[in-house]
Amino acid sequence: MLQASVIIQGESVNHVRNGSFKGQSNKCNHSQVAGACENGRVSKGYRSYSTPVRCNTLADVKGYIYMFAKEQNGCRFIQSVFDEENPKHVEMVFDDTIRHKLIETLKTRKQIKMVVSALEPGFLALIKDLNGNHVIQRYLRCLSDEDNKFIFEAASKFCVDIATHQHGCCMLQRCINHSTGKHQERLILEISANGLLLAQDAFGNYVVQSILELQMPFAVSMLISQFERNYVHLARQKFSSHVVEKCLSVFDDHSRSKIIRELLSATHFEQLLQDPHANYVVQTALRVAEGSLHNLLVKAIESHKALSRNNPYSKRIFSHKLLKK
Structure with missing residues (x-):
């Protein structure tokens, strides 16, 4: 097995959702990571600017594979893991890297269709998930209205279920803001048709308020008739x-x-x-x-x-x- 020696240039090993890195809490913490793997795990904290991290197995860097993949030696180390053709290793790499902006790299229609086919069956679960909903948000921001069609259609179909969920209500408002034309009209129509129910919900009321702010005559008329x-x-x-x-x-x-x-x-x-x-x-x-x-x-x-x-x-x-x- 190729041994990896990677220098992490002044970055914390604690990563955040958008792929950038954050430090420790505001509490004073004078100890820094020495740079060696301890008990098969990389110690958490700040890395020295000059101390390399040496690891022998993929398990040693589990949770930080994305960071290692961005370094020359780390990248070679991870590629060497695939030579073993171990499905567990492939799954480990996938799990640690999938969250970091994969959608932004999509270029071809084939690639987009592949991602859609992967996301569509689990859309409702994703949109309600603390982390999964950020994948849908990224998709909305990065791709075209037509590519987002499956999101708008699913959001319309499950609008009540989504609107009454803690994370879903925010996502539904983003769907409204990113959609146009018939996709937006259908979404607003479905929400407005359930206005009286949603208005009384802890999360749905925010969605109804966002519809009211748009002041679209057909939506206002539907809501008034219920209120x-x-x-x-x-x-x-x-x-x-x-x-x-x-x-x-x-x-x-x-x-x-x-x-x-x-x-x-x-x-x-x-x-x-x-x-x-x-x-x-x-x-x-x-x-x-x-x-x-x-x-x-x-x-x-x-x-x-x-x-x-x-x-x-x-x-x-x-x-x-x-x-x-």
């Missing part, structure tokens, strides 16, 4: 209250007025003033309301002053300068 007669209910929920605030901020005067009037017509309007979530919706309504509608809102709030002013949530409203707008 109408539900604004009071939505305002009193933790996640959907943010969506109602977004509606008040981006809707036109007519649609905004309908929201405020629906809030005012609540059977127990004073409960909205005292609610830990709805009070923020009322504050936003105060900021955006104009003219007679603003006066009507102020009058309704003032009529409950005696009952609500000492409540920890409603007192924010009663101390609001907008009551005197």
Whole structure:
């Protein structure tokens, strides 16, 4: 077996997702790696600028193969491993290098098709995975709209499942931003069709807000048709209250007025003033309301002053300068 002697020029062996390297924590750590393999493992920490790393087996550099592959001697060492035709060694090299920007090197249609065929079956699992979703993000950024077609189609098909996931909700927003034409329209259509459900979800509400910010007429119309007669209910929920605030901020005067009037017509309007979530919706309504509608809102709030002013949530409203707008 060829022995590898590799000098890592001032780089930490702790790698991050994008292929660059990061150091240790902010805590003082005076010890540096001596440069030798210890017990079949490379010690973690900073490498000396001049001390080579000597290793005899691939297991000695497991976890750092990507770094070794970038050095002349390390590259030769890893290539020599393949002469043994050991499937486990091939798998080890693959696992340690696959995360480092493989997608950026794609050149031909054949290569792209091969990657698509590998990613497509596991798309849903990848997009929800802490690390796997970065592979999809890289694909979106590096390749064309047509090459990303399989991503947009899968995102549309599984939009609710993806939107209600911690990592998926961010990826879905990126899909919207990177898609164009029919791909974007279909994606927005599917999300909007499930707007009422997603608005009440811990993660889905962010996706709905991003759709509202685009202010596409067909999407706004679909969302309004679901939200109408539900604004009071939505305002009193933790996640959907943010969506109602977004509606008040981006809707036109007519649609905004309908929201405020629906809030005012609540059977127990004073409960909205005292609610830990709805009070923020009322504050936003105060900021955006104009003219007679603003006066009507102020009058309704003032009529409950005696009952609500000492409540920890409603007192924010009663101390609001907008009551005197």
